[in-house]
Amino acid sequence: MNVTFEKLDSKKVKLEVTVEAAKLSEAILKSYKKNVKNLNVQGFRKGKAPLAMIKRFYGVEVLFDDASDFILSDTYGKAVEETGIKPVDYPKVDIVQMEEGKDFIYTAEVEVYPEFDLPEYKGLEVEKPVYVVTDHDIDHELSHLVEKNGRIESKPEGAEVAKGDVTVINFNGKVDGVEFEGGKGENFELEIGSGMFIGNFEDQLIGMKAGEAKTIEVTFPEDYAAEEVKGKDATFDVEILDIKTKEFPALDDEFASEVSEFDTLDELKASIREGLESDANERSKTDLNNNLIKAxxxxxxxEIPQAMIESGIDRMIRDFEQRLNAQGIKMEMYLQMTGQDANTIRGMFQENAKTMVKNDLIIDALVEKEGITASEEELEAKADEIVKMYGDQKGELKEMLLKSNKKELEMEVTTAKLFALLTENAVVTEKEVVVEHNHAHHTHEESAE
Structure with missing residues (x-):
């Protein structure tokens, strides 16, 4: 076998492979053995006609398709190995010569890992955000805990619906006097102010009492998903069955001992601060790494091969689908809800995939240039770190990581070592950042009248 190759551009090459005539003869014989059972020749039982008769009766060309497949699968991988190219996609194959008794010649055009020049990567000037943990952050986390441990109880008889209450309702909706699909519910729990129902539906329940009924009027938005009601006026007959409110525990030592392993509120606060500071440090480090790779x-x-971008988009869509599934949403349902299709979703990830692939190419090139490797001890330590995160006691996860996912582990270790090297040689400016909390949470404190 003889292989020559030429670069068509920075990301595409063309191989020309010449295979000896004897190899073509072998491939034709192999093709004959595979296909003879389907080829009938007069005077011979089915599947028993010799090769010479098949050639005379059908022409040798009848065996060429499979013969060429056999040669390609046997030689293309070896040609890639011999030339040292790194393909990122399937090749476009063109058969130049296929004639019995002559060499078999084909060309293969394929996109490969692109060649590019690395910039100066030592002395990068970057900013490192330093996230400051404040008392407000601690209070914010505590308010989450308080809300999580709140109890829902029915309001006393005669109490009115107020914002934040959970009402238990029966409702029946009509458009032009006719009931519509999804417009009816019984014993439905609706939090007032949640925005779960359209328009000012929830506001119209404020001031009602348990046992009362009312007809309320709303207008469906023009962009509402259900075609038959979009933009239309509707009436809802609503009956209030029960009004519930959240009762929140007092924020004290007793609360701390009930919701955590600590005896006092001060100890719980110290633990929360420690966790937030650890998270802040990780976030700061991640942002610094992102700024380094962006620089x-x-x-x-x-020039990024399209095949690599498409592969990146595939990965991002798989991750997106997993996140949707975790929320109980199927991709088909999401597409229906947003009025998108598979192509618009792919377009949505195009730029991000380009950025991700470019970053990966730069990281790979730098790891190779710096000769960064991962030792067995480092791989073990990384596996232990992941196992600890998932709380796997049996060690099955660790074994799987070190065997089936060894390549991914190596990438994690070598990438971390590369970023440590870049940071060590960078000019880093630290900038303090105080995290803003936009979401208001209920607290245990009652407002003074």
Whole structure:
């Protein structure tokens, strides 16, 4: 076998492979053995006609399709290995010569890992956000805990519906006097102010008492998903069955001992602060790494093969689908709800995939240039770290990581070592950032009248 190759551009090459005539003869014989059972020749039982008769009766060309497949599968991988190229996609194959008794010649055009020049990567000037944990952050976390441990209890008889209450209702909706699909519910729990129902539906329940009924009027939005009611006026007959309110525990030592392993509120606060500071440090480190790779990417010119971008989009869509599934939403349902299709979703991830692939290419090139490797001890330590995160006691996860996912582990270790090297050689400016909390939470404190 003889292989030559030429670069068509920075991300595509063309191989020309010449295979000896004898190999073609072998492939034709193999093709004959595979296909003879389907080829009938007069005077011979089915499947028993010799090769010479098949050639005379049908022509040798009848065996060429499979013969060429056999040769390609046997030689393309070896040609790739011999030339040292790194393909990122399937090749476009063109058969140049296929004639019995002559060499078999084919060309294969394929996209490969692109060649590019690395910029100066030592002395990068980057900003490192330093996230400051404040007392307000501690209070914010405590308010989550308080809300999580609140109890829902029915309001006393005669009490009125107020914002934040949970009402138990029966409702029956009509458009033009006719009931519509999804417009009816019994014993339905609706939190007032949650925005779960359209328009000012929830506001119209404020001031009602348990046992009362009322007809309320709303207008469906023009962009509402259900075609038959969008933009239309509707009436809802609503009956209040019960009004519930959340009762929140007092924020004291007793609360701390009930919701945590600590005896006092001060100890719980100290533990929360420690956790938040650890998270803040990790976030700060991640942002610094993102700024380092962005600084490099901005200085790097690289033509990215489309096959790599498409593969990146596939990965992102799989992750997106998993996140949707975790929320109980199927991709088909999401597409229906948002009026999108598979192509618009792919388009949505196009730019991010380009950025991700470019970053990965730069990281791979730097790891190779710096000769960064992962030792067995480092891989073990990384596996232990992941196992601890998932609380796997049996060690099955660790075994799987070290066997089936060894390549991913190596990437994690070598990438972390690369970022440590880049940070060590960078000019880093620290900038303090105080995290803003936009979501208001209930607290245990009653407002003074």
């Amino acid at each position: 490099l990417a901005d200085k790097t010119e690289v």
